[in-house]
Amino acid sequence: MALLEVQNLRVELKTREGIFPVIDDLSFSLEEGQNLALVGESGCGKSMTALALMGLVPHPVGRIAGGSIKFNGEDLVAASDARMRAIRGNDISMIFQEPMTSLNPVYTTGEQIAEVLRRHQGLGRKAAWENSVELLDAVGIPTPRQRAEVYPHQMSGGQRQRVMIAMALACRPKILIADEPTTALDVTVQAQIFDLLRDLEREFGTALILITHDMGAVVEMADRMIVMYAGRKAEEGPVDAVINTPLHPYTKGLIACVPHLMDTITEDRPELFEIPGIVPPLSRFGEDACLFRDRSDQCTQKCYECRPAEVKIGEQIVACWGAE
Amino acid sequence: MTALLDVRDLVVRFPLKRANILAAREYLYAVNGVSFTVGRGKTLAIVGESGSGKTTTALAVARLVTAHSGHINLDGHDMLSVEGAALRAARAKFQFIFQDPYSSLNPRLRAGEIVAEPLRSLGQTPSDEIQPRVDELFAAVGLRPEQQRLFPHQFSGGQRQRLGIARALAPNPDLIICDEPVSALDVAVQAQILNLLRKLQVERGLTYLFISHDLGVVQHMCDEVAVMYKGEIVEHADRLSLFNAPQHSYTKALLAAVPTVDTKRRDQNRRMREAAGHGQS
Amino acid sequence: MTDQTQPAPKARSPLAETAEMFLKNHAAVVASIVLIAIIIAAIIGPPLYADDPFEMVWAPFSPPGEEGFILGTDYLGRDMLSMILSGARVSLAIGVTAAFVSVFIGITIGALAGFYRGWVEEVLMRFTEFFQVLPTLLFSMVIVALFGASLVTVTVAIGVVSWTAVARITRAEFLRIRELEYVMASRAAGAGNMKLMFAVILPNALPPIIVQAALMVGTAILFEAGLAFLGLTDPNVISWGQIIGSNREAILSEPFAVTIPGVAIFITVLAISLVGDGLNDALNPKLRAR
Numbered sequence A: 001m002a003l004l005e006v007q008n009l010r011v012e013l014k015t016r017e018g019i020f021p022v023i024d025d026l027s028f029s030l031e032e033g034q035n036l037a038l039v040g041e042s043g044c045g046k047s048m049t050a051l052a053l054m055g056l057v058p059h060p061v062g063r064i065a066g067g068s069i070k071f072n073g074e075d076l077v078a079a080s081d082a083r084m085r086a087i088r089g090n091d092i093s094m095i096f097q098e099p100m101t102s103l104n105p106v107y108t109t110g111e112q113i114a115e116v117l118r119r120h121q122g123l124g125r126k127a128a129w130e131n132s133v134e135l136l137d138a139v140g141i142p143t144p145r146q147r148a149e150v151y152p153h154q155m156s157g158g159q160r161q162r163v164m165i166a167m168a169l170a171c172r173p174k175i176l177i178a179d180e181p182t183t184a185l186d187v188t189v190q191a192q193i194f195d196l197l198r199d200l201e202r203e204f205g206t207a208l209i210l211i212t213h214d215m216g217a218v219v220e221m222a223d224r225m226i227v228m229y230a231g232r233k234a235e236e237g238p239v240d241a242v243i244n245t246p247l248h249p250y251t252k253g254l255i256a257c258v259p260h261l262m263d264t265i266t267e268d269r270p271e272l273f274e275i276p277g278i279v280p281p282l283s284r285f286g287e288d289a290c291l292f293r294d295r296s297d298q299c300t301q302k303c304y305e306c307r308p309a310e311v312k313i314g315e316q317i318v319a320c321w322g323a324e
Numbered sequence B: 001m002t003a004l005l006d007v008r009d010l011v012v013r014f015p016l017k018r019a020n021i022l023a024a025r026e027y028l029y030a031v032n033g034v035s036f037t038v039g040r041g042k043t044l045a046i047v048g049e050s051g052s053g054k055t056t057t058a059l060a061v062a063r064l065v066t067a068h069s070g071h072i073n074l075d076g077h078d079m080l081s082v083e084g085a086a087l088r089a090a091r092a093k094f095q096f097i098f099q100d101p102y103s104s105l106n107p108r109l110r111a112g113e114i115v116a117e118p119l120r121s122l123g124q125t126p127s128d129e130i131q132p133r134v135d136e137l138f139a140a141v142g143l144r145p146e147q148q149r150l151f152p153h154q155f156s157g158g159q160r161q162r163l164g165i166a167r168a169l170a171p172n173p174d175l176i177i178c179d180e181p182v183s184a185l186d187v188a189v190q191a192q193i194l195n196l197l198r199k200l201q202v203e204r205g206l207t208y209l210f211i212s213h214d215l216g217v218v219q220h221m222c223d224e225v226a227v228m229y230k231g232e233i234v235e236h237a238d239r240l241s242l243f244n245a246p247q248h249s250y251t252k253a254l255l256a257a258v259p260t261v262d263t264k265r266r267d268q269n270r271r272m273r274e275a276a277g278h279g280q281s
Numbered sequence C: 001m002t003d004q005t006q007p008a009p010k011a012r013s014p015l016a017e018t019a020e021m022f023l024k025n026h027a028a029v030v031a032s033i034v035l036i037a038i039i040i041a042a043i044i045g046p047p048l049y050a051d052d053p054f055e056m057v058w059a060p061f062s063p064p065g066e067e068g069f070i071l072g073t074d075y076l077g078r079d080m081l082s083m084i085l086s087g088a089r090v091s092l093a094i095g096v097t098a099a100f101v102s103v104f105i106g107i108t109i110g111a112l113a114g115f116y117r118g119w120v121e122e123v124l125m126r127f128t129e130f131f132q133v134l135p136t137l138l139f140s141m142v143i144v145a146l147f148g149a150s151l152v153t154v155t156v157a158i159g160v161v162s163w164t165a166v167a168r169i170t171r172a173e174f175l176r177i178r179e180l181e182y183v184m185a186s187r188a189a190g191a192g193n194m195k196l197m198f199a200v201i202l203p204n205a206l207p208p209i210i211v212q213a214a215l216m217v218g219t220a221i222l223f224e225a226g227l228a229f230l231g232l233t234d235p236n237v238i239s240w241g242q243i244i245g246s247n248r249e250a251i252l253s254e255p256f257a258v259t260i261p262g263v264a265i266f267i268t269v270l271a272i273s274l275v276g277d278g279l280n281d282a283l284n285p286k287l288r289a290r
Helices: A046-054 A081-087 A109-121 A125-138 A157-169 A187-204 A215-221 A239-244 A249-256 A301-305 B054-061 B084-093 B111-122 B127-140 B145-149 B157-169 B187-204 B215-221 B239-244 B249-257 B263-276 C014-024 C026-048 C080-116 C118-133 C136-147 C151-161 C164-177 C181-188 C193-229 C240-246 C256-283
Strands: A004-015 A018-030 A035-039 A062-071 A092-095 A175-179 A207-212 A224-229 A232-238 A311-313 A316-318 B005-015 B027-038 B043-047 B069-074 B094-097 B175-179 B207-212 B224-229 B232-238
Touching: A004 A046, A018 A046, A018 A062, A018 A232, A035 A046, A035 A215, A046 A062, A046 A092, A046 A175, A046 A207, A092 A157, A109 A125, A109 A157, A125 A157, A157 A187, A175 A187, A187 A207, A187 A215, A187 B249, A187 B263, A207 A215, A215 A239, A215 B263, A224 A239, A224 A249, A232 A239, A232 A249, A249 B187, B005 B054, B027 B043, B027 B054, B027 B207, B027 B224, B027 B232, B043 B054, B043 B215, B054 B175, B054 B207, B084 B094, B084 B111, B094 B157, B094 C181, B111 B127, B111 B145, B111 B157, B111 C181, B127 B145, B127 B157, B157 B187, B187 B215, B207 B215, B215 B239, B224 B239, B224 B249, B232 B239, B232 B249, B249 B263, C014 C026, C014 C256, C026 C080, C026 C256, C080 C118, C080 C151, C080 C164, C080 C193, C080 C240, C080 C256, C118 C164, C136 C151, C136 C193, C151 C193, C164 C193, C181 C193, C193 C240, C193 C256, C240 C256
Parallel strands: A035 A207, A035 A224, A092 A175, A175 A207, B043 B207, B043 B224, B094 B175, B175 B207
Antiparallel strands: A004 A018, A004 A062, A224 A232, A232 A316, A311 A316, B005 B027, B005 B069, B224 B232
């Protein structure tokens, strides 16, 4: 049995124009210790998927309208609020894009980590403090005993993200969800955070769900990847297979539209591939048709009539009428 | 061939808060003795991480922050000595594209007015020529003429950046300073803007000073690269030498840190980082 | 190159959006109807109801309804309805003019302080704080006492004591907006300081100032009533406050004579502040859906 099994998940958002599915029939599974990347442009439902897994779909505008999220066999969609609170931070944790706003400015970093330990593990004040100093040491913060006593604004962005990771790993969760964890950071700091995450996973056996728009980060960090478009799964498969032979035109576009730093730079600089247009507005998300059709140059009549079914080709799963 | 833009020993400093009234004023040197030249029709990229002084350099060249000392020579004219009305007139020759397409457009102006603003402010265009010019600019950046009536919030991020580009093109500048022009945009939209910038460069013979932290983008856009670190240029080379044979250790570390889809480069990067040991942030 | 996928949205101005938001606020819509009715009554009331408000027409303190005087008569036997109608003109005029005076002073000082910063800001904000800590009623009484109790003096006095809030709001908005990139973009496009201040930043800073100005009209009417009650107003001009003031001797024996103008003030000020709240909601971009 997989550690996490998401089946036919549907999350709806209520807007002024009506109710639309931000996540539309999404299924995937995650094995213990595996790294999964969710890729796509903003507004494609990546972050909403993370919030659904955490039981944090914004209430009352959003709700889980169907499907199941099975964690170790337990359905989280049906779980009570109290049960979700126990799971959150303990079994499944999350780190966010902006480490400044996700830390509370009025408590020291040590206090914030200790608070998590006291709440979830029932540790005493002293034990929790000692434990949080150890965690700061584990995430590579120098002189952790002193740094535990400073406030978030006295740290650099990279250090704050390390503190966030220490907090998220405090209870040795089974799954760590990282929502664009390095977007706000410099590249050298990003590389350090990635190295740190890899080391910690090896040590703690945590599975990682990485949400990103950067194909380079996917290759760097993940084993499997899911490309999401307009709330639906466009393509899924092992990272190397998807990057080398993308089957969905959106995946191809996402890889080709970015000027990558290749092994050797040559004089040759062709025009970048353009995915024309933008992600459709939420009000079109539920349509029974291919939502990528306006941005693809190889669509047929079928793309207008009916939503593409997911087909398995080799190790990859793809939802496109054009894929053979 | 003489360079279009020649910057010599540029220094920009900001006063720090004094500990007490009697203490001597101390300064933060954001840009500390930076020199470079950019040839006409070429692109120089300035790369670096946050706090390296790359954006401050761009703002100083655009006369949007005050330089403490140094020389900025544009097309044979000294740009640091002009002031007041002469400076406003000189602005026609160097224009700026901003990073954030959401905050760089005045929300109360219609799109057409935003693009016409430099033409009106600089006052060098007869008023009956403004509208045809705006029409031409809208077409050049790939916007439809009827979109001139819309307000900024009715555009997507990519379209807003197109408006920002049209505004910069309006007074027919020689030099365009692009400060992270795509970093606030979605990946799929970045390619549209980068291709547009390159197309316009060829069509109009523009010179770009391109500020970015994204080495992939820089590699694609530039002819030469200057790497800044703590207010100084640590390495300046043409595109191929810099990316294929970096000399300075900071450049090497920077290149090794970029995640890439090229597995060969990825493995090489990992080896390099492991050899260097896990540095602390 | 052109993105064809985007349907062209209608060109809706921020003004049209604001109007739409305002119309959704029912209390504010009702209040603005009431307010418009009051203004119309003030404009066409006196010529239609063609009585000279100063003419003594009947016995003093006749209760409302007697002898066809709908609102009764005052302590000199003057027609109360006629007085309320012409008093409306004066009260509203003083309220609006005083608000204008204070907005003018406030915007000028706030804009200069917020735009130039440095020592200009220091000096202007200390100056503002000085006015803020003055006891306003006392200070305006001093002005009226020194320069004589005329309409102009009263209006200016009210304006001079109440501009500090506008100055502080304007400065705060300028400090926020001057850091936005479109201001720098206008500078790069060749705009000078005056243009940046008044054509670029000020229009974007206006929403909270407009709200403050609307509320200030109400405050100014109350203030004038206060001064008039104390007798510090032009005795030859009828305002609502002055009607209350002149009938105050009879406050216990003939309560209707002070209640009627009091109710007029209450309704007007309430309507103005509801309209102000409505404007606040409509102009506040945080409440507006993207």
